[in-house]
Amino acid sequence: MNKKIDTAPYKGVRDFYPKAMHLEKYLFSTMRTVAERFGYVEYSASPLEPAELYRAKSGEEIVNDQTYTFIDRGDREVTLRPEMTPTVARMVAGQKRELGFPLRWYSIPNLFRYENPQRGRLREHYQLNVDIFGVQGLEAEYEIISLASNLMTEFGATPTDFSILVNSRKVMNDLFQNLEVSSGNQHTLSKLIDKKAKVDSANFKASIEKVLGEKTECFIEALSSSKSLIDLLGPENENIKNLMNLLAMLSRGGLSNVVFSPTLMRGFDYYTEIVFEIFDTNPDNKRSLFGGGRYDNLTELFSSDMVPAVGFGMGDVTLADFLESHGLIPEYSSEVRLTLASVSEENMESVLALAQELRTSGVNVATDTSNRSVGDKIKNTLKLGIPFFVAVGEDEITNNIFKLKNLALSEERTVTKEELVKFV
């Protein structure tokens, strides 16, 4: 008992004290409201998954170096899920015959990555995942992007606060084919494009040159704007046409901040065509907030049935940073509205009985029947963020007259029990 244990949480994860938890609950409830409005229902799963779920599509290296993976005592290799998409594909494949399509699902799982914690990158974070299954047409992308945009505005962002960048993996493949890039080099170039924003243009050009040689100018020109890319591939290119159709639908649907961005790649290999990203337009903080896309092949890990899918993931840490930098974090207020304090030890039970009575009227009531002074009880109520306070003696109960303090406004008013329920 002599050596004391540190009260810090495990490295890179968060403790949610009530104020932090209140913000998380606000984020989650807003996510739920918007997802359900678009017809999505919630599912969930354990953070423990068989490691093979990630090996197949992510490769040995990612599983070994970037995930928490260990062997259990039944010799099973277990991974703490680093992303939700393989899990949702597993669940959909598992009950494909029982489920109705189009299937709209969302979840808010915690995800684990084994990396060095830094701003916006923790070892555990929460991520809203929204996915629609069974829709081959563009209405799936239209809906998912509309929903993502709706989420941003529901959180208080205006359409000028963010851009919606859109691109097509198939268009990029056509560009590669047009320039006769070998498939090995396609992967290298994709990764270079994905990191373009992080290097200056001279360095970007130099690294492209190593792969493409004399085709470099043409490649960089094609990526420089959607117009250049369309000029190169021609407006009759099927994949360009599909992408332009989506942009037109989104525009008719009222989204004014959508941009065809040829350098948008998104990290995951499983995307098959349209990818998109919500991008913070704040000049001091230009960066990707979240994104997603179409992944039509993921259920083939589990069965020969293909289920078309479009979805995205929105992380809580990046979202909270965005809301904070835009002044959109709501103020904390406790779910508990009132402290009933006893004035002496003798009236403890009458305070407890009154609290119980108020609870049946729907008021969230805390009590303080300690032998501390009323002044100390007020201080503690303030520390707890509870807005109202009443000191209760036998007189108050007998006469049904209570002095209700509003601690935030330093106001006091005299009320009956019935009025108290209304005010609080």
Add this chain to the structure above:
Amino acid sequence: MNKKIDTAPYKGVRDFYPKAMHLEKYLFSTMRTVAERFGYVEYSASPLEPAELYRAKSGEEIVNDQTYTFIDRGDREVTLRPEMTPTVARMVAGQKRELGFPLRWYSIPNLFRYENPQRGRLREHYQLNVDIFGVQGLEAEYEIISLASNLMTEFGATPTDFSILVNSRKVMNDLFQNLEVSSGNQHTLSKLIDKKAKVDSANFKASIEKVLGEKTECFIEALSSSKSLIDLLGPENENIKNLMNLLAMLSRGGLSNVVFSPTLMRGFDYYTEIVFEIFDTNPDNKRSLFGGGRYDNLTELFSSDMVPAVGFGMGDVTLADFLESHGLIPEYSSEVRLTLASVSEENMESVLALAQELRTSGVNVATDTSNRSVGDKIKNTLKLGIPFFVAVGEDEITNNIFKLKNLALSEERTVTKEELVKFV
């Protein structure tokens, strides 16, 4: 891509498909409502905790054999939390000066135990944890037990469906002292009493005899009823008096199903005095549903400050079993109220626009704009558990007249868009 991956989840954990998730959400929201009514606010923490958090109070053996513990690449020993109480004690100790007392906190964490899955015992389950800190008096036990009882009735149980068993660790210590039991044997006897319900009385007696010899009769007699125990220790015993005061308070507070039960021990070693348990009185299913007690010493793991605490944990698996056996599980209904289906490919966008309009009126709307038949779209809507369905053509939109199908009742009524919002 040839070898397919199994769609089953990891051994002993659950996938929450939307219907199962709907039940979990019902359990959690009822827990939140009742906890907040009593003045409790929600906190949370990561399931990853330093292993030393459990070693100190639970011992090497439990950490090694009954928890998921592994070494991370920074050579830290990490445990997936098997219970929440050490975490909440860590968090309270960590910000003791900033927090206001009495402090009322609740959380609904998932907990991990490495054991063979069986009915009611999974490798991962959720558990409501409710704890009050900083109250030395019996009003803490009174409140926590009242809250536990209120939870049961909020879920639809009647007071005859369950008993509230109460005992005192201090009374048990007095019994041991009265019989001059050595401290080593006290621990052995406690474990035997804890398992009493699982063995027949002859076996119980035999195992007690091995420890107590000629004192066995007296010991078993003392445990046979509260009256016998009070007779032995005397009604003036301070710890008996404290326990009887609590029983009297609970009785005055309207709880009719509280029983002083000398054989109630509860598993955790950290309880210091009052322990209690909610017990299913169903003759086919007599068993402990959940329980808790006072633990005044746990924050001393982290600092020399002692913080008195009373709390309990209520698991989701046992609770759902109880509700199911009492017919108290609510029926599933989807949060999504309506499917809007297109009748042809041409009117896809007008369906999407109408859906968006209804959403701004607060209706949760799914769309089906596939080229399947309307009959197939109705079947899928039924599979999804969505109660209402409208097939939308251009005529419907032009004339503002829609045929609204209530699929559960096989009813159809003709409504305008505005009436539709009201009905759904």
